[in-house]
Each structure stands twice: as C-alpha cells, then as structure tokens.
Amino acid sequence: MCDDELIPPQADLTEREWLRAGSEATAGGPPMRTTGRVPQWVNRRTLLGGAMAGAALTMLPSPAQSPASAAPRLGGPGAFPFPEHPNGKGEFAILVTGDAGTGDEAQYAVAAAARDLCRSEGIGLAVGLGDNIYENGPESDDDSEFQDKFEKPNSGIDVPWLMVLGNHDCSGLIPGSGGDPSRGDREVAYAATSRRWYMPSRYYSVPLPAADPLVEFFAIDTIPWSSYVAQLDPHYRWDGPYMREQRSWLDGALRASRAQWKVVIGHHPYLNNGKHGSAGSYDGFKIGNYTSGVHLKDMYENVVCGRADLILSGHDHTLQILEPTARTGGTRQVVCGASAKTEDGTAHFGHPAAWQNFSDHGFMVLKVSGARLTIDAYTVDVATRKATLAHRTRQTRPVAAPAGAHA
Numbered sequence: 312m313c314d315d316e317l318i319p320p321q322a323d324l325t326e327r328e329w330l331r332a333g334s335e336a337t338a339g340g341p342p343m344r345t346t347g348r349v350p351q352w353v354n355r356r357t358l359l360g361g362a363m364a365g366a367a368l369t370m371l372p373s374p375a376q377s378p379a380s381a382a383p384r385l386g387g388p389g390a391f392p393f394p395e396h397p398n399g400k401g402e403f404a405i406l407v408t409g410d411a412g413t414g415d416e417a418q419y420a421v422a423a424a425a426r427d428l429c430r431s432e433g434i435g436l437a438v439g440l441g442d443n444i445y446e447n448g449p450e451s452d453d454d455s456e457f458q459d460k461f462e463k464p465n466s467g468i469d470v471p472w473l474m475v476l477g478n479h480d481c482s483g484l485i486p487g488s489g490g491d492p493s494r495g496d497r498e499v500a501y502a503a504t505s506r507r508w509y510m511p512s513r514y515y516s517v518p519l520p521a522a523d524p525l526v527e528f529f530a531i532d533t534i535p536w537s538s539y540v541a542q543l544d545p546h547y548r549w550d551g552p553y554m555r556e557q558r559s560w561l562d563g564a565l566r567a568s569r570a571q572w573k574v575v576i577g578h579h580p581y582l583n584n585g586k587h588g589s590a591g592s593y594d595g596f597k598i599g600n601y602t603s604g605v606h607l608k609d610m611y612e613n614v615v616c617g618r619a620d621l622i623l624s625g626h627d628h629t630l631q632i633l634e635p636t637a638r639t640g641g642t643r644q645v646v647c648g649a650s651a652k653t654e655d656g657t658a659h660f661g662h663p664a665a666w667q668n669f670s671d672h673g674f675m676v677l678k679v680s681g682a683r684l685t686i687d688a689y690t691v692d693v694a695t696r697k698a699t700l701a702h703r704t705r706q707t708r709p710v711a712a713p714a715g716a717h718a
C-alpha cells in the first residue's frame with residue numbers, strides 16, 4: 312500500500328503556513344513531538360513518506376537555468392547510446408516506469424522483472440516518470456541516493472533513461488511538497504555523470520531516431536504548476552518566467568516536431584482515476600493557483616490535447632490506460648506510477664479506461680512502429696519478481712500530422 316497522505320489543510324499555503332496550521336490544530340492535545348524542524352504529526356498524518364526535507368525555504372538557491380529547446384544527446388561518460396534503428400521486430404520499444412525511487416524491495420522486484428523483458432522485447436530506451444528519489448529528492452549532485460534508488464536497482468537495464476521531475480524530487484521543508492523546484496537542478500547535474508540517467512535540462516525533447524524521427528518525447532516539469540504549496544521563488548511562480556518559457560517551448564516544439572508519434576511525459580497526470588484525481592481538482596482542491604493544478608490543466612488542454620498521442624504520467628501509484636475522448640482531442644492519458652508503490656485498490660473517478668489496476672506493482676512497455684503504437688501493461692509479483700502481461704492497447708492513427716506533412 313501507498314503511504315502518501317499529503318493533504319494540506321487549505322490550498323496554496325506556504326510550507327510555513329502549513330506547518331503553523333498543523334501546530335495550531337494540535338494545540339490542547341498531547342504534547343507535539345518533533346523530528347528536527349518538522350513536527351511528527353506531519354510525518355504521521357500528512358506527509359508523503361515521513362522523512363524531513365533537507366533544505367529550508369529561506370535558503371532557496373538562485374533560479375535554475377533555462378533549458379535549451381531540443382536537447383543535445385549528452386550524457387555522462389560512457390553514456391548508453393540512444394537507439395537509432397528499430398529492433399528486430401521493426402519497433403522502438405520503450406520501458407515505462409514511474410514513482411520508482413524508494414530503494415526498497417518492490418523497486419528492485421519491478422526492475423528485475425522489467426530487466427528480464429529487455430532482451431526479448433528489444434527495449435532500447437526507458438522512461439522514469441518522476442519521484443525518482445524518495446522522500447526528499449537528492450541532497451547534492453552526487454547524493455548516494457542516486458546509486459541506491461536508481462543505478463543499483465536498474466543495473467542491467469543498460470539504456471538511456473528519460474527522467475522527469477516529481478514532487479518528491481523538488482521537496483522543500485515538507486517531503487513531497489514540491490515547494491523547492493530548484494532542488495531538481497541536482498538531478499539535471501547528476502545526468503552529466505551517469506550512463507543511464509538522461510535529464511539534460513528540466514524540460515527537453517528527444518526524437519527517435521534523431522535524423523528522421525518516428526516518435527518524439529517531450530519531457531516536462533509539472534511541479535511548479537501543481538505543487539502542494541505556493542511557490543515563494545518568483546522564478547517558479549505559476550505565472551513566472553520559468554513556467555511561461557516552458558509552456559512556450561512545448562507549444563513550439565510540438566508544432567515543429569517532424570515525428571509521426573508524439574509522447575508528452577510529465578509527473579502529474581491530466582486525467583486520473585486514482586485518488587489524487589485530475590489536474591484542476593487534485594486531491595479535492597478546486598481553488599488556488601498551485602494545489603489544484605488548475606494551470607497544468609489549462610496547459611494540457613490548450614497545448615497538448617489534440618497534438619500529442621500520449622500523455623505518460625505517474626504521481627498516482629497505479630496503472631491506467633485511459634481512453635482518448637473528445638475532451639482530450641484524441642490524446643490518450645496513461646498513468647504508470649506503480650513501479651515501487653501501490654494504491655488502495657479502488658477507482659476514485661470514472662474517466663473511460665481501456666484497462667486500469669489500482670492494487671498491483673508494475674510497469675509498461677511502449678512499442679512504436681510506423682504502423683502502430685502499442686502499450687503493454689505488466690503487473691509484477693514482488694515475491695517472485697515475475698511480470699505478467701495484463702493488457703495490450705493498440706492505436707494506428709496518429710492524433711496530429713507531423714510538421715511539414717502537408718507542405
């Protein structure tokens with residue numbers, strides 16, 4: 312089961328206001344025990360996991376660098392190469408994982424099961440959909456957690472991993488708050504030293520193959536639009552320069568893409584039948600600029616829907632292949648966040664689904680050819696470390712024509 316119970320008392324509190332509100336709520340009750348700066352009630356009742364964040368909001372670093380548009384394919388020394396040709400089945404096969412960075416047995420089991428499939432499925436690329444380093448994100452550019460919660464579990468899955476930032480990767484005072492986006496820069500910096508971890512900037516695109524792309528991935532940073540708390544750094548405000556630049560970049564990159572298939576990868580989903588709910592009403596909040604994800608909803612609806620074939624997301628620790636609808640402009644939402652944690656077994660919302668699972672660990676494999684796009688969903692038995700193909704969805708018609716198609 313998932314232990315994520317992060318629900319602020321109100322939308323758009325600062326972290327200090329949230330902590331103060333919790334302190335007042337416990338006044339008159341039993342004495343509050345604390346672990347460092349964060350009261351223990353936060354760990355027990357409201358936090359995603361319970362450890363204490365390492366960075367104080369009063370010590371926010373300076374704004375992060377603005378990313379380039381199309382990222383150069385640079386990685387660490389000896390970085391595993393991107394596939395430039397389809398596998399023996401005529402497809403590009405991509406492993407999709409999410410919310411994996413616990414370092415515990417379940418992460419190892421899911422990775423082991425996926426590793427077994429890599430050769431038979433000809434997997435040449437992997438995706439990590441955020442919450443890469445639980446609970447607080449990395450404490451430095453070379454934090455040992457990168458080894459313990461990524462490199463060691465994924466040893467043998469020797470392909471580039473397209474990584475995106477999750478709310479835990481950008482924790483402020485409260486683990487999982489998303490209150491310190493600048494913390495994500497450590498994951499960008501780490502990519503320069505890893506053979507697997509690919510994150511050349513906080514958002515980026517990767518066309519495959521590079522010269523004449525069949526599919527293009529657009530990795531986005533959803534955190535400042537959907538953090539549990541208000542952003543204090545003006546750079547990362549919902550209407551600040553960073554999010555304006557990212558939205559403009561994504562709009563232009565989708566328009567310019569020459570790929571037949573387009574896949575947006577971002578931690579927070581547009582639509583979601585799991586307990587966190589959908590953008591614009593995350594965790595029951597429908598007001599404010601942050602907690603509800605209202606601006607992420609607006610971005611998905613005005614920039615992504617009808618222009619990308621897939622949105623791949625995590626955040627909810629479930630496996631969902633939702634159906635494309637008129638509302639989504641034909642874009643399909645996929646949630647794949649069960650690579651280390653699971654949920655309560657219950658569908659909380661009723662968006663049409665081709666298949667969904669709210670109780671098992673698992674991962675997916677995306678297979679792309681000129682003729683079709685295939686999503687295989689696998690559940691994993693942690694005890695035996697074995698994967699079972701639970702569902703297969705295929706689609707044959709791209710949502711949008713590539714740039715230049717009608718020239």
Ligand SMILES: [Fe+2]
Binds near residue numbers: 477478625626
């Ligand atoms: Fe998350």
